[in-house]
Amino acid sequence: MRQAVGMADSGRVIDLSVEVIGDVETVWRAVATGPGISAWYVPHTVEERAGGAGVASFGPEPEMQIEGRVAVWEPPHRVIFDGGEAVEGLSFEWTVEPHDDNTCAVRLHNAGFGDDDSQYDAMVDGWKLFMSNLQLHLEYFAGQTATSALPMVMWPVTPEQGWEILAGGLGIGQMPSVGDRLDVAADDDTKMGGTVVGTGPRRISLLLDTPAPGTGFLTSEDGGGFTMVSVWLYLYGPEGAAAAERDDARWRAWLDSHAPATD
Template sequence: MGHHFELQKDIELAATPEEVWDAIATGPGIDSWFMGRSEVEPREGGRTRFTMAGQTEEATVTSWEPGKRFAYRSDPGPDGTFMALEYLIEGRDQGSTVLRMVQSGVLGDNWETEYEAMKVGWDMYLGTLAAYVAHFAGRSGAPVAAFRPGAGTPDQVWAAVAGAFGISGPVAEGQRARLTVDGLPPIDGVVDLAGLPTYFGVRTDDALYRFLHSGTDRGNVLVLGHHLFAADQDPARAEQAWQAWVDNLAIG
């Protein structure tokens, strides 16, 4: 039996309402901070498409007020489940913006686990949105994803990931982070998200690197969701290199 839910998050962003709108209501903008790849038909009644791991989900735009409000609702599943997402934009002084995100709908039988995963996951994605509009506004990022199911417990996974970046002891925002991935340029950046035991992020001059642990109840999956902004980027090559890296990461 389906379970109705609503989840709300507010965040203040160092960007104008117009910059925030471009980030949340256009395909290239969404690709620069959210998972997967997105397409948006820019009108009320238009369609959105979200593709990840070879699967595409579609939704209908239910509100289109540029610079103010953007909302869409997914097509219902055979069991009545659906997702609706609404963004409300409010400009503030000094060019900042408050963004309110409201997600609602109907979840399936395992709704409690799904709800908790979404609640924490949104903290990472909105943190990534804040980093995008603050450091890469006006640029489009190419999303790069990799997955390792059954990677290990959160403690095991984060010890391995942090160690690979040369970090020992507690992980904190502001720490230097360096990593070499075979076939890619060296990474030299700073920890900008430290939401352990669920997520971890590193920002460099030309990329946002994001690592997410699904939790034990969801298969101990280590998910990599990066966004590359370099002019000479090769997303397909980078995705292959990151998948090989995560497959071979020593965890345990």
């Protein structure tokens, strides 16, 4: 993944790009439509036209439903999402550049940041994770729709401490290697397992076969003043949809039960 971070007239920007497998139409659907984005990011609805409405769901609470707009719609190469006309805030420009070998370059240009360094740094790390999931989605599940379970907690600890709690609670004694098998569980009926396809500081990425085919992530990320600890699953097919609906609350309860004690 290429990353370029710099200054523009409107402030800091995030520039990230990844190479993905797929023809331009398939990749376009993955980055510009509601079902496509939902398969590797967070649940989205998108009106597929310039000026159309969009909603990103970052959690079950009403305040976690973030409304936006399709500011530019140029299929199958360029789309821009923002908060709406005359609304200050972040914008997200996605471009898709096809190659001759059934691959494409996908670029994200994320602009509109203010002076909050913590938000900016956290979003750089977050986008790296999501764009790696985009690569996995297009390599293994292109054209399919995922149902996600995205439990996350915010703990007043360092990211390193958050990872120690998460990994220790799941019985992960040391960081596995790519290609290893990893199985973890919240309880006897709530399991997550598959092949390790990526690791990083306080992160494990999995190609799942349990509880259904899909992708999964264990992470502990700096949220600026707190740490975001996540057990995320993107599951495919009817079996995956049922498992995501069943296991979301169970993993949330497991994370809550492992929250560090506070004074």
